[in-house]
Amino acid sequence: MNTPSDVLVVGAGAAGLAVVESLRRKGYRERITLLGEETGAPYDRPPLSKQVLAGTWEAERTQLRTREVLDALDAEFVLGERASSLDAATRTVRTADGAELGAEAVVLATGLHARRLPELSGVAGVHVLRTLGDAVRLRGELLEARRVVVVGDGVLGSEIAATARLMGADVTLTGPQAAPMRAQLGHDIAALLAALHTAHGVRLRPDTLVATLETAGGRVTGVRTAEGETIPADLVVAAVGSTPATDWLAGSGLALEDGVVCDSRCRAADGVYATGDVARFHHEALGRSLRLENRTNATEQAMAVAANILGADRPYSPVPYFWTDQLGVKIQVYGLPTPTATTHVVEGDTEQGRFVARYLDGEGRPVAVLGWNMPKQARLHRPYLLDRYTPRPVAAPR
Template sequence: MRSITVVGASLGGLASARALREQGFDGRIHIVGDEVHRPYDRPPLSKQFLSGSNESIALETGHDAALDIEWHLGSAAVALDCTRRSVTMASGQELVSDAVVLATGASALSLPGARGVAGVHTLRTLDDALALRESLVPGVRVVIVGAGFVGSEVASTAVEIGAEVSVIESTNAPLQRVLGAHVGRIVAGLHDRGGAKLLTGAAVRGFVTSAGRVTGVELHDGRIIGADVVLLGIGSQPNVGWLVGSGVEVADGVVTDRRGATSVPSVVAVGDCSTVRDPLTGLLTRDEHWTAAANRPAVAMKTLLSGGTSTETFSTVPYVWSDQYRTRIQFAGEQGPDCRIEIVEGDPTAGPLVAVYRRSGSPVAVLALSSPRSFGQWRRQLCGASRDVGASR
């Protein structure tokens, strides 16, 4: 194997190139990216970078010059020919290599009627963050649709800047899908205490505009929330449309096994564009968190360089963190409606706290609010239990 094309110039793509070199690959590495920017860190886009308190978001370090990457930026991949291992870009340039890494990430979802309306934003890219940052000034009315991680972080940042913030969430609690309803209601207190107005169980009908600019958000019950700025934080979709007809299996992302292998030999996938099939249940899970994009490429590159013979698999304990209203939220594991939640430390009304999720008496997930030491101890227990389970299969 003398050349590898990595499609995607963000964290997953850069981590893949680093892993290839660390594992002894000395051939050519091409990285294709649709943005003109070199790899940058996305989590600060909703926090420190958005507030202007920290402009340092570059992912590359001085050591990365030794990776000897051939960059192809500002032109998206538009087609993959798996037979020839060729990637065609929007510019018309074609790259033919011995293997391909798919790391194209995901795009922010929007709502009907939002397109072309001034003042309505999504937040996924550096350019998105720059546009949103320009509009966040003291006293501005900001409405955030979606109380997930991105929406909640932007709400916290906007409050800090001095904006008047309303958060609209269609479910009964923030982060309900990830943390469960009970803990989600505890997290709701962060918005209340932090200074944002949270509306749960509220669905958006459309936008009120004047001269092409948003002036409000209309809810299904007829209420109108006045707005100068609107952020849509309602989730993302994997960037896999360009793979139609390629032969790569796609289902809410590029389908891989727990080693990063796709349905096509010498093609692996990592990061937000991939969805992992559970070998026991067949269920697909798309892990969109930073840690997955940072850590899984090392495993996937072993799969690629070994010709698919490597047996190393991804960690089975997902981990995510978020900074909101000067509170660090940390969550590890996977919870479900069958879990019993126990507050093992702290105060659920004011925090800090630690909550453990148990299934059949065994801990399967842990949440901490500003309790990093206790969280680390519980997380190590989860990782140890995961290794034990994996060894017994």
């Protein structure tokens, strides 16, 4: 494979920037263009629902690199321009302003859009949280709000509820699950997280769907559940999931199915790659496609894409990893817990609030490891997962 004469990265978040940095670290000195919809410098998203929302970080602290470091990359940053279409055959991107950008290699790193439900939109006091601007606006209203309802009990909704509660608000967390983050943590650990929230005063409303908003004078006053109950609120945050930012890729010639469909090399078409939250790649060890929405994957997959652009031809087969900080507890998860997996505490004690648990499948094989306020110990258990997540080498023909 020939080294491309130029590279265009679409998406100026953590994944897109990591592609540029990795290419430069690997000695690539040709032209690189980074196209991003937001006007500011690339920033980190995990602090938005925690440090920025709580006010312990100023917005500027989320910037991933200083201006001097970005300038040293010798890349062209085209910011404040939204990509509107892609011709995968010619590797040409058109922007909403009518400009055309092309390159021999194109990397799609456009991330996610916050899902907006019509029944939870268009009213003052109702927020989503995806961008830095979203976080700043939400913090401004949280400082004045007394009663907050968070709709959605996944990772983001749980983090927002935890932060709002620490800020002193009366918080209700609603969602369709039996406990917060049950889909990510399984029944047993999610029950512990529910107990943590309850102990800190968060009002949990499990198995609860919100049907519509209650309003007065154009501003939210509460949410009405599917059962007809009204939960009062001065402020509502809708954390009902995200959708891959692939709308602009309709008609591009790429396969789109809950993300940009890629092979094990994160390649969506000849000379076109995808990375980060938007990429659905084939995991060779698991034998199926995955799309991972987490910060660690954004960096690791970007590095794999950069290597493959330069001819490495290696599969991307990570041990998935994510973390969340809530109410003084750091939770770290390696691997993919499954709904049928059983959990076994292998270090520490749940009663003491510090433990490591392994998730085992029906045959007793480890599929994931979780650390609850034991980050170092959890990391030491990661090697037990390598057999499951490492592709088997293909035997050479005789």
